[in-house]
Amino acid sequence: MDIWSNVASMLLDWQVIAFLPLGVLMGAIIGAIPGLTITMSISVLLPFTLFLDPLPGLVLIFGISKGGLYGGSISAILLNVPGTPAAACTMLDGHPLARKGRAGEALDAALWASFIGDMISVLALILLAGALAQLGLQFGPVELFALIVFSLTIIAAISNAGLLRGMVGGTLGLLAGTVGLDLAYGSERFTFGSPNLYDGIAFMPLLVGLFALPDILLYYFGPREIHRSETDNQTDASRRLSLSNFRMILPTILKGSGIGVILGAIPGIGATASTFVSYAEAKRSAPDRAEFGEGALSGVAAAESANSGTGASTLIPLLALGIPGDIVGAMLLGAFYFHGLAPGPLLFTNNMDFIYALYITLLISSCIVLVVGMYGTQYIRRIVDIPRDILFPIVLMLTVLGSFAISNSIFDVWIMLIAGIVGIGFRALRISEAAFLIGFVLSPLLENNMQRVLIISRGDMWAFFDSWMAIFFYAATAIAILMRIFMPVFESRKARLAHSGVR
Amino acid sequence: MIQRFLPGLIVLVTGVVILTVLIPMGIADPGFKQPNSLAPDDFPRYMACVVIALGGAMLVMDWRQPEYAPRAPGPFDVRRAFPFAVALVGTVLAIPLIGIEASAFMFTVGMLVLVSDLGWRGALAVGVGFVVLIHVLFIRMAGIPIPSTPDILF
Numbered sequence: 231m232d233i234w235s236n237v238a239s240m241l242l243d244w245q246v247i248a249f250l251p252l253g254v255l256m257g258a259i260i261g262a263i264p265g266l267t268i269t270m271s272i273s274v275l276l277p278f279t280l281f282l283d284p285l286p287g288l289v290l291i292f293g294i295s296k297g298g299l300y301g302g303s304i305s306a307i308l309l310n311v312p313g314t315p316a317a318a319c320t321m322l323d324g325h326p327l328a329r330k331g332r333a334g335e336a337l338d339a340a341l342w343a344s345f346i347g348d349m350i351s352v353l354a355l356i357l358l359a360g361a362l363a364q365l366g367l368q369f370g371p372v373e374l375f376a377l378i379v380f381s382l383t384i385i386a387a388i389s390n391a392g393l394l395r396g397m398v399g400g401t402l403g404l405l406a407g408t409v410g411l412d413l414a415y416g417s418e419r420f421t422f423g424s425p426n427l428y429d430g431i432a433f434m435p436l437l438v439g440l441f442a443l444p445d446i447l448l449y450y451f452g453p454r455e456i457h458r459s460e461t462d463n464q465t466d467a468s469r470r471l472s473l474s475n476f477r478m479i480l481p482t483i484l485k486g487s488g489i490g491v492i493l494g495a496i497p498g499i500g501a502t503a504s505t506f507v508s509y510a511e512a513k514r515s516a517p518d519r520a521e522f523g524e525g526a527l528s529g530v531a532a533a534e535s536a537n538s539g540t541g542a543s544t545l546i547p548l549l550a551l552g553i554p555g556d557i558v559g560a561m562l563l564g565a566f567y568f569h570g571l572a573p574g575p576l577l578f579t580n581n582m583d584f585i586y587a588l589y590i591t592l593l594i595s596s597c598i599v600l601v602v603g604m605y606g607t608q609y610i611r612r613i614v615d616i617p618r619d620i621l622f623p624i625v626l627m628l629t630v631l632g633s634f635a636i637s638n639s640i641f642d643v644w645i646m647l648i649a650g651i652v653g654i655g656f657r658a659l660r661i662s663e664a665a666f667l668i669g670f671v672l673s674p675l676l677e678n679n680m681q682r683v684l685i686i687s688r689g690d691m692w693a694f695f696d697s698w699m700a701i702f703f704y705a706a707t708a709i710a711i712l713m714r715i716f717m718p719v720f721e722s723r724k725a726r727l728a729h730s731g732v733r
Numbered sequence: 734m735i736q737r738f739l740p741g742l743i744v745l746v747t748g749v750v751i752l753t754v755l756i757p758m759g760i761a762d763p764g765f766k767q768p769n770s771l772a773p774d775d776f777p778r779y780m781a782c783v784v785i786a787l788g789g790a791m792l793v794m795d796w797r798q799p800e801y802a803p804r805a806p807g808p809f810d811v812r813r814a815f816p817f818a819v820a821l822v823g824t825v826l827a828i829p830l831i832g833i834e835a836s837a838f839m840f841t842v843g844m845l846v847l848v849s850d851l852g853w854r855g856a857l858a859v860g861v862g863f864v865v866l867i868h869v870l871f872i873r874m875a876g877i878p879i880p881s882t883p884d885i886l887f
Contacts, residue, residue, distance in 0.1 A: 278871065395791070412763075414770060415772075617850075635871075640829060677771070
């Protein structure tokens with residue numbers, strides 16, 4: 231009974247009540263503006279949430295993430311510009327529908343698919359995270375070491391940059407994570423006498439620099455772009471989705487949500503890949519599959535349900551095991567640590583009231599997405615066309631303000647600016663920034679568990695294989711690497727055979 | 734041709750520099766080492782070796798698969814980039830001296846006047862609105878400890 235009164239008092243905090251809808255609304259607007267990504271906006275706003283209590287701060291971030299997943303579909307459907315990478319599939323059928331005068335139907339299909347996908351995702355989180363955390367309680371240093379190696383490899387293997395560049399990003403992240411005082415001896419590592427680096431490279435300035443700055447810096451480093459209004463060809467969005475069409479797309483939504491939940495829970499896959507898998511499945515099985523590419527409601531529903539289906543399921547490995555599944559997960563892990571909360575099995579033992587409150591806010595925010603979508607889309611579509619010339623100076627000042635505010639130090643602002651230049655370098659060399667960030671976050675955990683295994687086993691290297699669970703993770707790691715290497719070879723051979731068969 | 738090998742070469746050189754220069758110079762020796770444990774420089778050294786191996790692998794792959802060659806991050810216009818960089822660095826340096834509101838106002842209005850099509854009035858309106866938002870939302874309500882112009886001036 232006591233736990234529920236704690237939950238109620240957390241939920242009735244004015245900050246939670248205010249930031250729940252505010253986060254979703256901000257996310258929907260940001261997600262709808264082409265050129266502003268969810269990762270960019272979360273990285274800009276995350277430092278400010280650290281001055282709030284843990285729940286309101288996290289609620290704001292979750293709201294931005296959820297609203298952003300839906301908001302991306304608005305510009306994809308109306309402007310033929312995906313607001314987020316994951317909305318690219320929505321654009322394939324959403325914009326042709328808008329050009330046929332069925333923009334309202336497409337937006338409704340996207341909204342309901344987002345809502346149902348998100349709800350199923352939150353329910354999966356509620357059902358699975360606790361069970362996985364129970365399993366996680368049995369993990370010792372050997373299993374944790376193997377799990378981190380598995381997660382880092384999967385993230386590298388699936389990254390768009392390719393296996394090798396993903397691994398380079400992850401390893402450089404692990405190296406960057408060693409800056410500061412050594413865990414066992416207290417020796418200075420790569421601080422070069424600077425007390426600002428004793429606690430390591432500050433997470434927030436690094437995050438802001440890597441994910442928010444490169445786009446802005448590259449915009450100002452290049453020649454000026456003439457802003458062309460994208461909203462000239464706005465179409466009528468008053469026509470709504472009929473009940474019969476909703477019934478038609480419902481199985482696709484449920485299937486897409488399932489795909490999003492399953493793929494989202496695997497570290498590294500994330501929303502973009504899930505939407506493409508769901509879209510391909512719907513193209514094979516949906517009732518209106520003949521219209522795919524020319525304006526099929528099922529195409530929009532498949533992409534959006536999978537997109538939102540990943541929303542909460544990416545939190546399963548984060549909350550249960552403390553392993554971030556994607557960039558947003560890594561950002562949230564940093565936020566949890568900053569608030570004195572360590573995601574993982576012990577969070578479920580020591581902070582159950584917090585977990586329940588988080589679950590309830592996630593469910594409420596799904597409903598807020600529905601309300602914002604039903605009544606706010608017509609207003610959001612009017613403000614998505616803000617030129618970057620106006621947007622970027624403001625965003626840039628917010629990044630400076632956020633980085634400075636963390637420790638009231640100009641040093642962190644320089645860290646942010648250097649990280650921005652490094653981020654541009656990563657893009658030029660096609661090295662994965664996501665793998666770098668996750669490597670950076672997991673570095674102390676990996677080294678600490680490696681240290682513990684060696685001390686407990688008295689230096690016996692076989693101790694790293696002294697557990698069936700660890701062997702399972704190593705085997706999964708090896709399979710992921712082999713699949714990444716050999717799948718393209720098999721596919722090109724298959725394509726060559728098909729090509730010669732046609733000839 | 735050489736450009737194709739640039740990413741692998743940069744990664745390889747980075748790994749070698751970390752292993753041979755940064756680790757010996759940047760990690761303090763604790764003077765003793767517990768048996769069967771990692772010394773402060775062990776983990777970074779292992780990672781540097783992995784970076785070198787990956788750099789070598791990238792060189793081989795970039796030789797066999799030229800489609801992974803580096804790409805220019807975007808066009809570069811020094812007439813725009815240099816004043817922007819100076820303005821940004823100047824703004825950062827000005828924060829402790831004149832506070833965030835004045836620094837943000839000057840930077841925002843300057844960028845809007847010089848780069849956007851807003852004009853003076855629009856730029857001033859956006860600049861004032863943004864500064865008021867910073868002051869009310871971040872400094873007064875959220876209590877973020879950052880040098881504030883009213884506190885410095887008055």
